[in-house]
Amino acid sequence: MREGLEKLLAKGQDSAVLRFGLGQACLKEADYAAAALHLAQAVAQNPQYSAAWKLLGKAQLESGAPDARAQAQASWQQGLQVAEQQGDTQTVKEMTVFLKRLQKLDAAPS
Secondary structure, rough: HHHHHHHHOOOOOOOOHHHHHHHHHHHHHHHHHHHHHHHHHHHHHHHHHHHHHHHHHHHHHHOOOHHHHHHHHHHHHHHHHHHHHHHHHHHHHHHHHHHHHHHHHOOOOO
């Protein structure tokens, strides 16, 4: 699946939906850096794409970057606002849970 999507991108058929699909495929392959890159492009192209914000936060958190938690938190907070504006209740619930888990991790002693 990823290879086919990458071919479409190489042909210049870039879109938020294509980038979302690529990000999702990269997540499934545990290629978190590539997933974050594609998902960041998806939300840049369509800032109202709540599902892309949700996966972007997941990719950022799993990336292992030094500021991964802060990146994920920022993405989920932005995505939460978008999802609330659009009435996307399932995504609101999921990102609320993700943010609460992050808060617990941050509160835990190191």
